[in-house]
Structures are given as C-alpha cells and as structure tokens.
Amino acid sequence: MLKQITHSQVYVLDQDDALEFYVGKLGLEVNTDADLGFMRWLTVNVPGEPDHQILLERPGPPAHDEATAEQIRELVTKGAMGAVAIFTVDDIHKTYQELLGKGVEFTEEPTERFYGTDCGLRDPFGNHLRIGQPAEGPIEVPAPGQVAAENS
Amino acid sequence: MSRAVEDSNRRMLRARDAMDRDYAKPLDIATLARIAYVSDAHLIRTFRATFGETPHRYLQRRRVERAMFLLRETDRDVTEICLDVGFTSLGTFGRTFHEIVGESPTTYRKRAADLRAVPACFTRAWTRPSSFGEARPRSVD
Numbered sequence: 697m698l699k700q701i702t703h704s705q706v707y708v709l710d711q712d713d714a715l716e717f718y719v720g721k722l723g724l725e726v727n728t729d730a731d732l733g734f735m736r737w738l739t740v741n742v743p744g745e746p747d748h749q750i751l752l753e754r755p756g757p758p759a760h761d762e763a764t765a766e767q768i769r770e771l772v773t774k775g776a777m778g779a780v781a782i783f784t785v786d787d788i789h790k791t792y793q794e795l796l797g798k799g800v801e802f803t804e805e806p807t808e809r810f811y812g813t814d815c816g817l818r819d820p821f822g823n824h825l826r827i828g829q830p831a832e833g834p835i836e837v838p839a840p841g842q843v844a845a846e847n848s
Numbered sequence: 849m850s851r852a853v854e855d856s857n858r859r860m861l862r863a864r865d866a867m868d869r870d871y872a873k874p875l876d877i878a879t880l881a882r883i884a885y886v887s888d889a890h891l892i893r894t895f896r897a898t899f900g901e902t903p904h905r906y907l908q909r910r911r912v913e914r915a916m917f918l919l920r921e922t923d924r925d926v927t928e929i930c931l932d933v934g935f936t937s938l939g940t941f942g943r944t945f946h947e948i949v950g951e952s953p954t955t956y957r958k959r960a961a962d963l964r965a966v967p968a969c970f971t972r973a974w975t976r977p978s979s980f981g982e983a984r985p986r987s988v989d
Contacts, residue, residue, distance in 0.1 A: 709854065769854050770853060770857060772854075773853075773854045773855075773857035773858045773861065774857045774860075774898060774899070775861045775864070775865075801862070801865075802869075803865045803868060803869060804869060805869075818861075821858070822857070822858055822861050
C-alpha cells in the first residue's frame with residue numbers, strides 16, 4: 697500500500713534562479729540545500745508542509761550526457777515538460793495580485809471553473825505551474841452543455 | 849553553448865502564451881514580436897522552427913479550439929462564437945474552422961462528443977485540433 701508522495705521533481709536551468717523564484721517569489725521554503733559533491737540536492741516545500749518536497753534539479757553530466765541535457769533544457773524552455781504542481785490558496789485573487797506585483801509571469805488570470813478558481817503561471821525557465829482556490833462543498837461535474845464559466 | 853537556443857525558446861514561449869491568453873484580442877505579428885523582443889520576420893521564422901508552425905497558424909488553432917469548446921458547451925450562435933474567439937469575419941472563421949476540423953461549425957456542434965469535464969488545462973491541450981503539418985493528409989482521389 698503506497699502511503700504518500702514525499703518528493704516531486706522539476707528540471708531547472710539554474711538552481712540559484714530557481715530559489716529566487718520558488719522561495720523568493722512563490723513563498724515556498726527551502727527544505728534541504730546540500731552539496732553532495734556530485735550534485736546540489738535542493739528541495740523546497742510549501743510552508744509548514746515538509747513532508748512533500750519538490751526537488752529543483754539541474755540536468756547535466758553525469759546523469760545526462762551533455763546532448764541529452766541540452767534536449768531537456770530545450771524542452772523546459774519550450775514549456776513542454778508538463779505541470780510542476782498545482783498549489784492551493786485561500787484567496788486566489790489576492791495571491792494573483794501579490795505575485796503579479798512581484799513580476800511573476802502568468803499565462804492565465806484567475807478563472808472560475810466548476811472545481812474552483814485557478815490560474816496558470818510559468819517559472820523563469822518555462823515550467824508551467826498552477827494555483828487554485830478549490831470550490832467550496834462537493835464538486836459537481838457539469839453535464840455537457842451546462843458549463844457556465846469560460847472554460848479556457 | 850546552448851544558452852542562445854534556450855533564451856530564444858523562452859521568448860517564443862512567451863509569445864505563444866500571449867496567444868493562449870489573449871486569443872480573443874486582435875493580436876498581430878507586430879504585437880507578438882514585441883512580446884518576444886524580436887523583429888516580425890524573426891518571430892515568424894523562429895516560432896516555426898521552435899514549435900513547428902507559424903504564429904498565425906498557432907493562433908488560428910487556438911481560436912478554433914475555443915470555438916469548438918463554445919460550440920460543444922454553450923448555445924451561443926455561430927456568429928457570436930466567431931467574434932468571441934477573435935475572428936472578425938464569419939467567412940474566414942467558417943473556412944478556417946473547416947480547414948482545421950474537417951467539417952463546418954454547425955456540423956461539428958451537432959455531433960460534438962460528450963466530453964466529460966476534466967481540469968481545463970488538460971482538456972485544452974488534448975482537444976486542440978492538429979495543425980496542417982500534423983494532420984493526416986487528405987486522400988486525393
């Protein structure tokens with residue numbers, strides 16, 4: 697029986713820039729920042745939630761040959777690596793304004809949907825993240841033809 | 849060595865994000881080129897090299913994908929939907945929709961599949977119609 701997710705991972709092009717964004721702007725906390733010699737093990741977590749860490753990993757030798765690392769970096773910067781995570785907040789509009797003020801690059805402003813209100817953004821490298829405020833109460837999946845909000 | 853490619857990709861992605869976000873507005877190449885900090889010609893050439901199609905074609909697919917959604921999920925009429933998604937001419941909308949989807953907006957609406965709602969970002973990515981380059985060539989008989 698699997699119990700919980702403790703680690704997720706995202707490729708970043710520069711770990712210092714990643715810290716500046718994920719901690720400095722998004723407000724995550726550094727969980728571990730350790731020089732293992734062969735790599736800098738750098739993880740962050742949502743404040744107060746150290747049981748789920750996100751590893752900010754730099755692609756490159758010896759884990760990847762340089763050509764492969766280049767391909768990964770190309771995919772990251774093309775936005776082709778999928779979503780890093782979906783975070784929740786209590787007040788999405790407030791968070792949106794705060795992050796906008798810090799220069800965070802949003803791909804989508806807060807949009808109401810049946811499952812809540814969510815928005816999309818990118819990290820400095822091109823990775824996609826989402827922040828949402830879940831709908832209150834039980835979620836009802838709308839029948840086709842009954843989608844009220846702009847489901848963009 | 850590859851920094852220039854990465855930087856270029858990132859700027860092209862910014863232009864693509866703008867099309868995803870502001871598809872309903874009258875986006876032109878000059879506007880997108882400003883977002884990417886490149887010249888108009890450079891944008892068209894580099895965007896195609898990066899994402900496999902021109903910015904114009906990408907924007908058309910984005911708008912058609914939105915139109916498909918509105919046709920499936922709302923009862924707005926075709927003319928309203930045409931304007932909602934950023935087309936200014938019903939003729940261009942109908943022709944582009946047919947080129948990309950293979951049928952008219954009205955026909956599509958009639959047979960639109962019962963797509964169960966999943967998080968919208970996935971629906972958006974996976975129901976988007978292919979570009980000409982990706983689509984299977986039509987048989988010529």
